[in-house]
Amino acid sequence: MDKLLSIGEAAEWLGVSPMTLRRWEASGKLMPERTAGNQRRYRLSQVDPTAALLPSSERKTLAYARVSSHDQKDDLERQKQVLELYCAQQGWTFELVSDLGSGMNYDKKGLKRLLNEIIAGHVGRLVITHKDRLLRFGAELVFSICEAKQVEVIIINKGEDTTFEEDLASDVLEIITVFSARLYGSRSRKNKKLLDGVKQAVEDSRT
Incomplete structure (x- = not known):
């Protein structure tokens, strides 16, 4: 449970004076809660986010696998096997999280669960086969969150990644599909002609 600190305890924890905390409150920098008696109370996670983390021994290992399309299901299974074997060799108890979706899409069920668990302080270790399996662009941001939450990556x-070209082509095709549908309508002839041309270009790039 997140411990509540008085203004004096919070000031001591931060190495500042209670007057500084009052100034921060007035500026909106650090907002306390109020008791029924109107006393200020600061959550420990506000004052020091790392102090509220679970002990390392109680935090889980998450292994994450992802592919962009249904055509790559075999690769998804291969990733899972690699992750399972690696974690087993290290003697780690772990949970496997997987996604089937573009590396440019941040709104994936598995990725959101992964981020929520990390932010909540439940994860001590994140294992992936390649950096691009996490996100095509933006993986460094997730790694920064992991560093702040003391998660080993x-x-x-x-x-x-041996599937880089194929995966990137699928991601680009998905982006063009979305934007062309917005421009021309999902059922228009112009949209279909554009998509057919892009798909053919993608296929040609794979041969």
Whole structure:
């Protein structure tokens, strides 16, 4: 449970004076809660986010796998097997989280669960096969959150992902599909002609 601190305790924790905390409250920098008697109370997670984290021994290991499309389901299973074998070799108890969706899409069920668990302080270790399996762009932001929450990030293969070109092509196709549907309508002939051309270009790039 998140501990509540008095203004004196919070000031001591932060190494500032109670008057400084009152100024921060007035400026909106650090807002306390109020008791029934109108006394200020600060949550420990506000004052020091790392202090409210679970002990390392109680935090879980999450392994994350992702592919962009249904055509890559075999690769998803391969990723899962690699993650399971790696974690088992280290003797870690772990939970496997997976997504089937673009690396440019932040609104994936598995990714959102992953981020929520990390932010809540429940995760001590994150394991992925390649950096691009997390996100095509923006993985560094997730890694920064992990660092702030003291989450160890393990990337099994730091070399080039062998499915990079295929996965990137699927991501680009998805973006063009969305924007062309907005421009021309999802059922228009112009939209269909554009998508057919892009799909053919993608197929040609894979051969």
